[in-house]
Amino acid sequence: MSPEMVSVMAESGAAASHKPPELSKERLLEIYRVMVLTRLLDDRAMKLQRQGRIGFYVPALGQEASHIGSAAALGADDWFFPSYRDPGIALLRGVPVVSLMHQCYGNAADNTRGRQMPVHYSFKKQHFVSISSPIGTQIAQAAGAAMAMKIRKEPHVAITYFGDGSTSSNDFHTGLNFAGVFAAPCIFVCENNGWAISVPLEGQTASATMAAKAEAYGMPGVRVDGNDVLAVYAATKQAADRARAGHGPTLIETVTFRMGGHSSSDDPSRYRDPKVCEVWKTRDPIDRFKAWLEQKKLLTAAQETEIRARCDAELQAAIDAAEKVGPPAVSTMFEDVYAGRTAQLDEQWAELKDALQRGVVSKGHHGEFPL
Numbered sequence: 409m410s411p412e413m414v415s416v417m418a419e420s421g422a423a424a425s426h427k428p429p430e431l432s433k434e435r436l437l438e439i440y441r442v443m444v445l446t447r448l449l450d451d452r453a454m455k456l457q458r459q460g461r462i463g464f465y466v467p468a469l470g471q472e473a474s475h476i477g478s479a480a481a482l483g484a485d486d487w488f489f490p491s492y493r494d495p496g497i498a499l500l501r502g503v504p505v506v507s508l509m510h511q512c513y514g515n516a517a518d519n520t521r522g523r524q525m526p527v528h529y530s531f532k533k534q535h536f537v538s539i540s541s542p543i544g545t546q547i548a549q550a551a552g553a554a555m556a557m558k559i560r561k562e563p564h565v566a567i568t569y570f571g572d573g574s575t576s577s578n579d580f581h582t583g584l585n586f587a588g589v590f591a592a593p594c595i596f597v598c599e600n601n602g603w604a605i606s607v608p609l610e611g612q613t614a615s616a617t618m619a620a621k622a623e624a625y626g627m628p629g630v631r632v633d634g635n636d637v638l639a640v641y642a643a644t645k646q647a648a649d650r651a652r653a654g655h656g657p658t659l660i661e662t663v664t665f666r667m668g669g670h671s672s673s674d675d676p677s678r679y680r681d682p683k684v685c686e687v688w689k690t691r692d693p694i695d696r697f698k699a700w701l702e703q704k705k706l707l708t709a710a711q712e713t714e715i716r717a718r719c720d721a722e723l724q725a726a727i728d729a730a731e732k733v734g735p736p737a738v739s740t741m742f743e744d745v746y747a748g749r750t751a752q753l754d755e756q757w758a759e760l761k762d763a764l765q766r767g768v769v770s771k772g773h774h775g776e777f778p779l
């Protein structure tokens with residue numbers, strides 16, 4: 409049985425089937441600000457990639473409600489195992505946008521020290537576990553972390569995000585089965601954006617919905633309008649309350665749409681009818697939330713302009729700062745590989761230093777980004 413779709417705000421921004429969650433005006437506006445910041449970050453980062461200033465980018469365009477709405481329902485002590493399309497989670501949890509920018513530049517101020525692809529963020533303090541390129545791996549990791557919290561009797565939950573395509577990975581089955589059997593306090597958010605690079609949803613599964621898959625693992629499956637930030641919040645809050653009460657995991661399917669390409673390396677016009685995008689443009693999650701806030705008299709036109717201007721300024725300052733830093737020193741390659749410095753690492757560093765001095769290898773950057 410496939411569940412009905414939960415929504416709070418009608419597409420016009422008016423009230424819909426479910427009651428809105430109880431959130432303060434400040435919190436609602438903070439969620440809105442982070443959605444706008446995420447949208448503007450996407451726009452700037454895609455342009456930086458096109459200008460050859462960063463190597464790669466993955467846009468979240470159209471999926472801001474789906475990941476930010478759910479993240480807003482959790483607390484500082486909960487743990488996040490996100491996908492590469494969820495930068496708004498880090499921003500909502502207080503990571504400064506400049507830290508994301510340093511990572512995209514892979515510069516000396518990047519906390520992953522230029523060793524990861526752009527957008528493969530990792531923020532320990534904010535419980536934002538490193539993005540992995542192999543899809544689905546975060547699902548089993550989240551189930552394991554949730555189980556650890558249960559064994560330690562901590563009242564926290566783990567939440568993981570993955571796409572419709574990732575439900576075809578082994579880790580999807582492993583993670584959901586494990587969490588179901590052991591009632592691990594885990595929330596599985598399947599961001600169903602209709603596509604896995606060029607593979608449409610119909611090519612991915614014979615299930616009627618992604619939420620329906622929950623039944624096989626003995627957990628509730630909730631289907632929510634993924635462009636309705638308040639509905640996503642409400643569904644996640646309910647799943648978190650359930651997990652904290654010891655009743656185990658929930659699978660949430662957020663029905664949304666990937667408005668952009670898969671990544672900066674993709675050209676969706678080769679496989680997707682642009683008319684479908686036109687339809688989804690009318691369901692834009694930011695426009696929808698804005699209309700609702702305006703209708704409730706929580707946001708004025710002047711405030712909206714100010715929010716955008718502040719986000720723009722923050723982004724410009726972040727880009728300026730990231731461009732000033734420069735690449736990490738070559739020697740950092742040998743640091744924090746293991747807890748201590750091994751003799752082999754010393755030997756390799758000595759060999760590389762010698763090669764650099766003799767000019768056998770270059771210190772510079774070469775070539776195109778491979779993806």
Ligand SMILES: Cc1ncc(C[n+]2csc(CCOP(=O)(O)OP(=O)(O)O)c2C)c(N)n1
Nearest residue numbers: 493541542543571572573574601603604605
């Ligand atoms: C194990 C594995 N197989 C294949 C890939 C190549 N790949 C990267 S993203 C992607 C599609 C994922 O689609 P989905 O899970 O729907 O997430 P979305 O990109 O739509 O957010 C694929 C096949 C990969 N990264 N890892």
Ligand SMILES: [Mg+2]
Nearest residue numbers: 571572603604
């Ligand atoms: Mg997808």
